[in-house]
Amino acid sequence: MTAAVKLEPRNRLSASDWEEAALDALAESGLGAVAVESLARRLGVTKGSFYWHFPTREALLKAALERWERLDEDEVMAPIEPIADPRERLCELFRRVSREMPSHVIYAALMQAQDHPLVQPVMARVSRRRLDVLARAYRQAGFDRAAAAHRARLAYSAYTGFLELSRQPGLPKLRHEEFEDYVDHVIATLIPA
Amino acid sequence: MTAAVKLEPRNRLSASDWEEAALDALAESGLGAVAVESLARRLGVTKGSFYWHFPTREALLKAALERWERLDEDEVMAPIEPIADPRERLCELFRRVSREMPSHVIYAALMQAQDHPLVQPVMARVSRRRLDVLARAYRQAGFDRAAAAHRARLAYSAYTGFLELSRQPGLPKLRHEEFEDYVDHVIATLIPA
């Protein structure tokens, strides 16, 4: 059995470990927290380790962003694709989005850094994809082209803005029950009967 | 006439000049651009000048934020207060918000930095005020308490998200005409007939 995979390789790190740590730091404290020495401390090593796996900080960021983009696609966009009924699909999308998945937390963090040259193209792609999915669903639900585009933009703005608002401390956070009520209200308002 | 006010005091600077420059930089390039040496270059002086007017960078930021908060109140909130009809008031608020006033640009920039300890309380106050205005208008328009709160949150999220989306480069910016159409669509969707 020379093919015995190592069952506890967790003393030495891999590039993936750094990428995941980067995404964790990103979700918790924003893009500024994705700093080499900071991540090294979090992982219990020093910079010497990092610069073996990555040539530069930007390389790590690039890899982490690509990882997130794939994760986001698999976790939120793909599962709702096969739903046939457009109204049902929209509804499911809204509900899925309302659960606080890690992907959304990272999305909110990246939103705060869209000026960054590495973040900007990623966010542009993700936003465009989501807008397209929404617009297509609204078209299938009977909206004409212009109305579908506008409604999609409105729904997507509501999503983005809600995340931003939730992230805002010092504002009364809504409890689980009112949160469910809010989602119902949004669905009733933005999805035609 | 010892009370002769200086008519061209514009070679020496005052604290207000620094505050305005700070808000300009904030609107253009975000909170990170509110840097002492950067602003000094913009104003044609050096740091030596700054540290005469302010003890620290945070003091400038604090002053600038207070100035913006007042400006925002006077420029967008106050003018729509006296409108009696709640639906008309909401409509006017939406239209007023859709014009790209400097206050909104700064709002968007601050949104990107809500983690900052000086920004957070300001944004919390502003958001709460705006949510209250919206919720009150919706109540007066016939919504029950819960529905009004939800619709207010939705409308405010749409506002915030739209600003964020507009700020996003690499996304097709909408032309003037479709922009007007979008605002109409939002009004039709979020304000009851």
Next chain:
DNA sequence: ACTCCACCATACGGTCGAGTATGGATGGCT
């Protein structure tokens, strides 16, 4: 047992921006 490679530590250099120290210029007031 020896080697080699993957992985990591240590120590250093460079940049950028905040803040300090101190002296120079300018203008009103007596």
Next chain:
DNA sequence: AGCCATCCATACTCGACCGTATGGTGGAGT
């Protein structure tokens, strides 16, 4: 004229963070 307050320039220190150079260690393979 002389003085003092106001405003600004110059020249530093300090800390955070990126990146580099180089040496050390443990384990897999022979």
